[in-house]
Amino acid sequence: MLAALGEFLADPARPKIVHDPKLFALLAGPIRGISHATMLYSYLARPTSPQHDLPAVVLRHLNATLSGAPGERADQLQRLVALLRSEVEAQELAAAYEQVDAPLAKVLGEMERHGIRVDPAALAAMSLTMESEIRALERRIWELAGTEFNVNSSQQLAEILFDKMNLGTAAKRSRARARSTAVDVLTELGLVHELPRRVLEFREIAKLKSTYVDALPKLIDPHSGRLHTRLSQTVAATGRLSSSDPNLQNIPVRTELGRQIRAAFIAEPGWTLLSADYSQIELRVMAHFSEDPVLLEAFRSGQDIHSRTAQEVFGVGPIGQTAEHRRAAKVINFGIIYGLSPFGLAQNLGIDQKEAARFIAAYFERYSGVKRYLDRTLEEVRRTGFTRTLLGRRRPIPEITSPQFNLRNLAERTALNTPLQGTAADIIKLAMIAIHRQLDEQKLRSRMILQVHDELLFEVPPEELDRLRAIVRDAMENVYALRVPLVVDIKVGPNWRDME
DNA sequence: GACATGAACCGC
């Protein structure tokens, strides 16, 4: 009986309807011949809907609830296919389904099942020292405050800072009227008092300890000895993947302590990690869409726009630039092309709004084709009500004609970002499918284990290192011919921190 | 105990 089912599932000539195709790759062994995956149809047709599980989709489209009766799911799946497949075709989403999301599901299932190795002993050692540092900082903070309170409570902290100690004159408030104790506020107050400086130290250590150092080891699967994230294909409205339980797309990288956590992600003994990250990916996509001559020429001649901006803003040449400079430059570059206001830039750089406005104006004078592209995009989305990516992924943005100022402005910035972020997602998804096929066809032992938006992480045995490097570079750089080259930075190392 | 919300902060 089970054997017969396995045969049926593995036979590509016998078309099958499923809801979540990844589940089969994950649990049911080999499956071929999935003709329709209703979860992916639902997502492609309504990428901003928060729910694409079967009960939600059945409710939305069939106005029915699932009772659990035998055969009911199969019955409803057939009804759903009739509705959703034609909607996908009508909205010209079939290519995105056929070429991208459907073949990707199996790849994601295998990545989840394979997992990644982490060093629990290293994290356990970190936890101990971090605990004592947190306790010491807490005592010092209480001493400076003259009273004991929960340092983790931003509300209690605000009372200490603003009521008891009378620090800060102009208090920033949120929608809920709470006084902010966010990092920029505390940094400012830190100029005149030790307490906020200590709170910042406390926050960094406490955050990393609770979110990573203590959480990750608990999630190691005792069976595989590895960490298995969930890679969601129907969550991000732009077409990106998301990662949860645990999120492995936000492993720390910025601070020294954070990088120590990153170093706990390791390869099997004797094996190596290989990371491949697209260079300036969304700026390259921008060059392609906008055809801005300056940006096109920059990428065709191998220039680095992030580095250029870092040079301009911080006055440091390429040699003197740190990772922090580069990250700050990214925030400026992406901020400006996605609608950053003079207010926001001024806030970010600690300059006045006039100067920030001049910087943005000069930016769009240099890249005037970018400015024209952004204006065109807004006009088009106002007219059509949706955006589209390179491979046809579609996102409705009806709020773009809202009479409400806030909603409309948010919609405009969303409209500027989605085609580019979504196209970058399309591109790396195509590369993942191609690489997975290569690994399979060439019967390699190397495994793709993570995707971090524009980065792929592999675990590779030493004898395959050179071959894998070539496969990955070729697939990622040539997966789609844009008007500018796609360039990938490849690094290898024993762990996710020490790579070159 | 489960759940929802807001603030804060990790990454791309």
Next chain:
DNA sequence: AAGCGCGGTTCATGTC
């Protein structure tokens, strides 16, 4: 009145 985008997790707080 609010002022790059896309995510996920933790903790405090409040409710049931």
